[in-house]
Amino acid sequence: MALHSVNLNELFTYCWDMIRAIRACKTAAEERAVVRKECAAIRAAINENDQDYRHRNLAKLMFIHMLGYPTHFGQMECLKLIASAGFPEKRIGYLGLMLLLDERQEVLMLVTNSLKQDLNHSNQYIVGLALCALGNICSAEMARDLAPEVERLLQFRDPNIRKKAALCSIRIIRKVPDLAENFINPTASLLKEKHHGVLITGVQLCTDLCKVSEEALEYFRKKSTDGLVKTLRDLVNSPYAPEYDIAGITDPFLHIRLLKLLRVLGQGDADASDSMNDILAQVATKTESNKNAGNAILYACVETIMSIEDNGGLRVLAINILGRFLSNRDNNIRYVALNMLMKAITVDAQAVQRHRATILECVKDSDASIRKRALELVYLLVNESNVKPLTKELIDYLEVSDQEFKGDLTAKICSIVSKLSPEKIWYIDQMLKVLSEAGNFVKDEVWHALIVVISNASDLHGYTVRALYRALQTSAEQECLVRVAVWCIGEYGDLLVNSVGMLDIEDPVTVTESDAVDIVEIAIRRDTLDLTTKAMAFIALLKLSSRFPSCSERIKDIVSQYRGSLVLELQQRSIEFNSIILKHQNIRSALVERMPVLDEATFIGKRAGAMPTSVSTPSAASINLPNGIAKPSAVPLVDLLDLSSDDAPAPSSSGGDFLQDLLGVDLLPSSNQSGINPVPQNGTDVLLDLLSIGTPPAQSSPSTPDILSSSQDNKTPVSPLEGLLSPPSQPKQAASAGAAPVVDFLDGFAANPPKPEDNGSAYPSIVAFESSALKMEFNFSKPPGNPQTTLIQATFTNLSSNNYSDFVFQAAVPKFLQLHLDPASSNTLPASGNGVVTQNLKVTNSQHGKKSIVMRVRIAYKMNNKDVLEEGQINNFPRGL
Amino acid sequence: MCFEKVIRELSGVILTRGPKLCNFVEWRGYKVVYKRYASLYFCMCIDQEDNELEVLEIIHHYVEILDRYFGSVCELDLIFNFHKAYYILDELLIAGELQEPSKKTVARLIAAQDSLVETAKEEASSISNIIAQATK
Structure with a gap:
């Protein structure tokens, strides 16, 4: 067996070859093939426990990792390299550790021992490697195990180790805040150092200590504030130092970090704040603002002035700097100015208001980041006294703004208008403008709220419906505008045609009954509008058929055209409404009576109730589906009331059938199929089923199917009459509107669904x-x-x-x-x-x-x-x- | 979130921005400060309360050190010597906190460590020569 030589040249030559091969790939598939081949070779080498090529392989793996391929199989190789004796192996091993692993991985625990040895190594560069790795990836367990080593290294002879140990300590105390007190004394001595690297890291460590430990904050506030102020003063007044000079300023990084630490020390402490006033004034006035480095310092200085205890003179200085920033031509500077004004608004709202015009200009900037910041700021600036002009500006801008900005802008305008509107007519006017400009960006709850407001403003019904009619002529493609408009035309169509309740400010408009029907018909026919809108338009037509007898025939024709619609919802509505128009003339007018006034307080309450994410409320669901497109739960009994009082007594089986016919309740297929459903005991059950109050469709009445049910498959029950109620109203109010003995009876059911007999009282209250x-x-x-x-x-x-x-x-x-x-x-x-x-x-x-x-x-x-x-x-x- | 996905998402945001716009974008509750050098973009993701202007200065500081180390650095230097770019970064920042404001010091520390590697290399090749001779 031959001994291989460790040739590091070879290592990177080969790694270069792989990089070249990958770069030469023309398609993603080719690249994958190269990577797959390399990975296979590396795995093989790992399995053979090959030592000589380990670092080359790890280098390749890091590159492969950067391309986004999985490299977990190489993690152990890092640990082996770290455990080897030489510096080159350790250097690449630690790099691999930082790149390929993160603190969540179990493997990391295995490295603690190697780290401990390396932190005590005689070669200071190896100590440095270990500190750097620990500072980047240390977990809480490792922090506890290795804190004593790091603490000791804060006093190491070489400053380059001290500074690494200081940054490493930051990670340790963030992971384990309990360890903070051990670091207070060593940190205090770092703050006295002259070496910039040590000083800058010491200041950062001190800032972090103050954040995690009240004890540390008190200590440094007392012992170090004056020293730090002196350090900053010396730095500001220091002569030219080429090593640290950036744009004529000595070490701006240190400036900024000292200012940040002073901010932490001064916040909430008048004495400490007082002792730093002079130097802050000096920095704020003397720093050159023609280069980025100087502006970075000014920015940090302003932030410190805004955070520490009040000193009127300094605040003025700071606000002036921000004013200068805001008129700067450099977008970066304007961005940070907007950012800082947002913080300043809590300190001095008046001063920020002075820059309102400039800020408003920034909302219209070509830079999306600046626009976003500025809009947030404008939102904070709006109050009762300036809401009108500011809203006008924003709405004017809505016309010309970028498509992708319209969503944010619309949301903010709507929020401002609903929060601060001084009067209803203004609110309605502004919302109509927004809907006409950006109706496709308006959120559901916003237009629901608008309908609630309109419903409550009885003196403005005519004005609103006419304004909507006009808006619809020019902006018929704005979804939410169309929805609100068809709702209002359905409800207040008569006011539109007869120009009832004309205000002085209005231009007279002549609308015939057939014009009103026209515009609703257009909404139904327009392909770009969605199902909800069309369904709402159908309801509007049904209502108009009763309001405008002259158009009744035409409406019937329009409605019946959709009997064959492939969209189930429209088909169903078409057939049902047709049936109402043809067969039930006697009840139609009562059926399509104007909606009772929607209760604002309930709506707002429900909205508030729907806000917290973990809270589930039916209002959220039914508000989103206000028009009976899907089935809102448990609310909409209202429309039945007139029916039952008019034609048949509710608790009779014939009444049940009638209702079923009218409502097109689609419970029948399931009962037909199953055939094992319990026969309802009495009429109330039938009614309950019809209303689908907490009873599953399977328990439905077994009455004979009628023509309507054939079209309805097993869809969830949709009673079209629910649709007449746009945002769901309360059973209580409904009762007051309908007012018949049966009404209260039904109403009672809404509030208290009958308890099932079998285990109704099994649990104590x-x-x-x-x-x-x-x-x-x-x-x-x-x-x-x-x-x-x-x-x-x-x-x-x-x-x-x-x-x-x-x-x-x-x-x-x-x-x-x-x-x-x-x-x-x-x-x-x-x-x-x-x-x-x-x-x-x-x-x-x-x-x-x-x-x-x-x-x-x-x-x-x-x-x-x-x-x-x-x-x-x-x-x-x-x-x- | 994996490295590659971050890069892909950020490239989508940053590369579409025009030249005169500010160097900051808001991203997933953080801010990303980016700076363009020829065809290379250097990005740093920071917290909301960090000083954006200073981060721009840190990026420039890093690029100057790279430039000095490689001798007018270009994209290929960084691709083929990505490990060295990382070593330099590790002398400049630890976990995102600035470690050393002096370019000279960083250069000196990197040079010292590079020479340690060189020495190890030479020793290894001389050992392998000795072994080669002994096994002849």
Whole structure:
């Protein structure tokens, strides 16, 4: 057996060959082939435990790794190289360790011992390699094991080791903050060093120590502030030093790091802040700002001034620097100025407001990074007094902005408008402008909110519908505009045609009934619009068919054209609406009555409820599908009410059939097929099924199929009448709108679904939450055949003597649970227990039998116009839920 | 997230930016500071609160050291000697924190370590000569 020689020339010649071969590849497939071949050879060498070519192979592997191929099989080779004796092997071994491994890998534990030996090595360059690797990849375990070595090396004779040890210590204390106190004393002595490398790393270590340890912060604040101020002063006044000079400034890096440390020391401490005022003023006024290095220092200095305790004069200086930055022609400087103004706004909003015009210009910059920063800043700058001009500017810009910026811009404008709008008409005007310009970028909740506002502004209905009609003529391709417009035309079509409620500011417009139908028809016919929009347009037509008797025939024709539509939703609507128009003239007008006013407070409450990610609410789901495109849960009983009072008494089987026919409830195929469904006991069951309140389709009524059901396969129940309700409204309100005895009856069901008989009371009720002001009780029931699911009825009682308004209940559960909240019965809770609010929850426990239910709750309400927030965790659920 | 995916994503963002725009892009909650030298882009990913202008200076500092080491550095130098580019970086930064503000010191430390490697090489070849003679 021959001994091979370690020839390092050979190593990289061969590695070069591989790189050349890879670079010569013309296609990705060729490259893969070369890499595969190389990897196979390397694996073979690894299996033979080849020592001579180990470093060459590792070098190749690193290159292959950089190209994005897997190289895990080479990890052990790094460890072997690190464990070998020579410097060249260790050097490449440590590089491989840093490139191929990261701290998550188990293999890393094996290297701790080698690192320990190398940290104690007699060759300082080997010590340096070990420190560098440790500083880059050290895990918490390694930090604990090796901290004493690193701490000792902070006092090593050679400064180049001390500086590496200092940076390595940063990693250690970030991984294990408990170790911080061991490093306080050695760090204090590093701060006194003259060597720039040691000083700069010492300052960084000190900054990090102060971040992780209050004790360290106190210590350095007391002992080192003055020394650091002196160091900075010496540095600022130092004569030309070629080794550290950048653009005429001695060591800007050290400047910046000292300023950063002073920021940490001065923050929240008046004395420390005071002692650094002079030097900060000097840096702020004396630093040259014609080169990047100088600006970097000024930027750091401004940040320090903004962070430390208030000194009026310095703040003015800092704001002036930012003003200069903002008008700089260099985009980098403008970017950092915007960045810093965002922080300054909390300190001195007035000063930032002065630069409003310039900032607004930056929103229109050609540079996306600057635009984004500026928009964020403008958003923070808007208040009641400037909302109108700022919004105008932003909307004007919306017309000309880049497509990819429109999304951000639209979201911010909508947010500003809804947050700060001084009056409803302004809000509606602005939203209409946004919808006309960027209707495709508007989020669902934004236009839902708009509809809620419109619905509440009864004096503006005519104005709004006319404005929308005009907007639609020019911007018919903007999806959300079309949706809002067809909704309003459907609701307020008569106001459009008769110019009711004309405001002085309006231009008179003459719209005939057939014009109104035209524009809705265009929306249905336009291919680019999506299904939701078309479905909404269908409902608008149905409503118009009753509002405009003269157009009824034409609408019937339009609607019936879609009887053969391949889009199931449209086909279904077409057939159902056609049936309403043809067969049920007597109830049509009642059916398509104007929507009751949508309750703003509930909508806002629901939106707030839907915000936290872990909270699941039905409102989120049904708001997204407001128009009955998919099935919103448990809300839309409303439209049935008129029906049942008009034609047939609800709890009769004939009534059930009738309803079914009208609603096109698609429960029938499943019941036909299975044939084993329980026969409903009484009419209420039928109704319940029809309304699909918490009952699966399989339990549906076995009544005879009608012509409608044939078109409906096994799709989830969609009752088209739900669609009349755009954003879902509350059963309570609906009751007040419909007002018949049956109404209350149905309404009662909405709030309290009847409990299944079999195990309805198997679980005791609990007091889930009680404070001095509020009590919440939970009643439990289980739907039959579904042990994972628990129905909870929450009852809230007001224990205080004040009424609560804006009452919102939110709940969050861990991942193994699914939570579904129905709307609360009311958002006001009368004082002293004179009435309760109830709310139904449905919890599905995926770990049923293993884990019990837990829940966090948050209850918000207003008492005497003051916001009150109560929070709690519920752990006392009965076992086995 | 793998190295290659980061590169691909960032190239998409950075390469499409025009020449006069600022050198910062916001990316996945971080900022990326980039600087172009001929056809080469140097990028550094930093936290939100880091000083962007200083990072530009650090990148330039690194490029100057590379330039001095390779003698007007070009792309091929860095491809074929990627390990050396890393060694130099390791003398300049550790875990993203600046280690040494003096270009001269970095150059000196790299030279000292390179010569250690050279010495080892010479020793190895002389040993192999001795062995070769002994086994003749």
